[in-house]
Amino acid sequence: MKNPFEAFHQAGIRKREIPLDKILKSKEETLTKILSGYEDLLKNEAKDLVWLMQYSTVIKAYSIAEKGMEGLEYTAEDIEEFCYALDHSDQIPYLITGPAGVYISVLCNHAKEEEICLHLRDLNVKINLLGYRLPSNKKLIVEGNVGDFTGIGLDGGELIIEGSGKNYTGAGMKRGKIVIRHNLGFNTGHGMTGGELIVGGRIKGLGKIVGGKVYERDQLIFPTEGIKPLYV
């Protein structure tokens, strides 16, 4: 008699692959590459788990991160996945918010999408340096609170924070727009030379501003009669 199970000769070793499996696999591969780039950055820049926030270190970290992700194909969703991996995953040996922020900024600045929305409300840590050097063709929306040095060196892009930021937001920004829905800390706009910084809530303190405009609760607070740009 013919074997009635002939069709299942190889069935036990074949697994069904549905389109979702392929999508998940590709997502996983992308995330692994992004994580590996971040780990390389840490190895180079934070050998002793210490990262000093200095002008030169940020520039160096940015260029290392740029090199690390050359040729990498990813989407805005992958950036968000990376943020959550930073917060939850045991794949990341350590989270240092400075390099992490520089790395995320590089990812955002080089993403294909012109508009990127990161849903970071559930994140336990507040990432620093988000929106660093955001170029003029990009719009970055962050849902949730962010850390220090948000939007520094902004280069024409539009950064919207649906939450609060901390100190040195918009420091050194050249052009573009930063919108903060809630509050900001000290030294806001320190060294900024252009662009607009619009804050829906309160600002604890402004830094030494060179140029541009700062609004607090719809009121222009820089430049005003009392506070003039440094160069005037």
Add this chain to the structure above:
Amino acid sequence: MKNGHFQTRIRGIYKYISENLYLNRPDITIKDESFNSTLLFGLLTGLNRGKELIIGEPGLGKTTSAEYVGSILYRYPLGVIWGSEVSGHPEQTEEKIIGRPHLGELNKGRERVVWSNFAQIPVKIVDEINRLPETKQSMILNGVDRGNWEYLNEILINDEYSLFATANYQDRGTNTIIAPLIDRFDILVESRHPGSNIAYTIGKEALSHNPLRHPQYEKELQQILRGDNSYEEKMALAEGVCDLFGEYLKEKLGIEGLSKEERRKINEERMGLDFDIDANAFVRMTLAELSFCHKFGQKRSVEVCEDGCHYTGYLCHHTKNCASNRLPMSIRNYAQTLAWFLEDDGVDLEHIRLIIPYALAHRIQWKDSYLSKKEGEGRNDPFQIYLVKEATEEILQRYNEQREYLLEALSVGYRAVAGEAITPLEGDHPIYEEIKKDIGAKDEKSL
């Protein structure tokens, strides 16, 4: 199976009928395409030489849909189809259905059979089959099943035929269709009401002249069928007239039917389509639930299992009868034809999921307790189709839950039958018991 040439023609026929002759709503969806089930299954029946039972309220297009499909697909003018239909009524006789003695020849002392048009042409329509008394239903059993028509000492064997039968819902004039006859139908569909808006249009646009009529070719075909030639010669001559009618359809209506040779090619193509591993395993799982009985070895309509059986949650507990071997054949034929029509590379779960309810609805005998439990539920389909659609979804859910394990069990089954000393997999479904029986790991006598 992407040759596309024939499929485009069949889609053209579907479109023409649905837009001009049998106006109705789509009621089934497969692979993002919606179809009207009566029309789609009518076409599939014509393509795979199947047998379809169409149920529904009087006047909702059961017979006309079959007539249109048969006429265009086989290129027989509508008048010939009408002239070959058999009407079910209590006074119906074998002589009107199958054939009669040639009276002239009989007077000369010679026996010769004059075959009915119904027995001869490949499109067979039995109108209101459930008005045939049960004793007379037996007369057409063999013909319906194999295309063998016997009268006196002569036999006529159809090498190709499709059968469409219609049945009204039960009323004072109807009889029960006997179990052996109902099992011979591959598919059951309902011709539904098209809805008030489309129904209004039907009344408004009723045609004075049916475009599928052609009096001249009808006369020629009648003459051929009445003639003294052998059956094979008659069919060859008829095909010539069908070719001419086919040309007429193409020219006047822009639709192309199929020649006998083309129908043969299509059949060959669709039979070449294999079931993928999921479709294969899912059909086995369904058949296991429909034929397995833990207590009595298999389902038998005379033996009723009790409550408290381990397999109470499965279909076998809600049904009385056992699935016949015609069921997998019907599923196979229709699933292959559907896959062919959709130009898919093989038969997959989606095809099977669509076909099973229609192939099973008329064959399954539910327990009264189950019917009472389900009859009040809201639904769109007739009760018998609804029950099987629900059951199919339940089995599919079980399949998805157990898929990997079941495939492993079937693979182990293969190795065991091939002679390897291997322990069959245990599982919580009748299919695992059936696998054990097939590999001889379960001694049925010990039960």
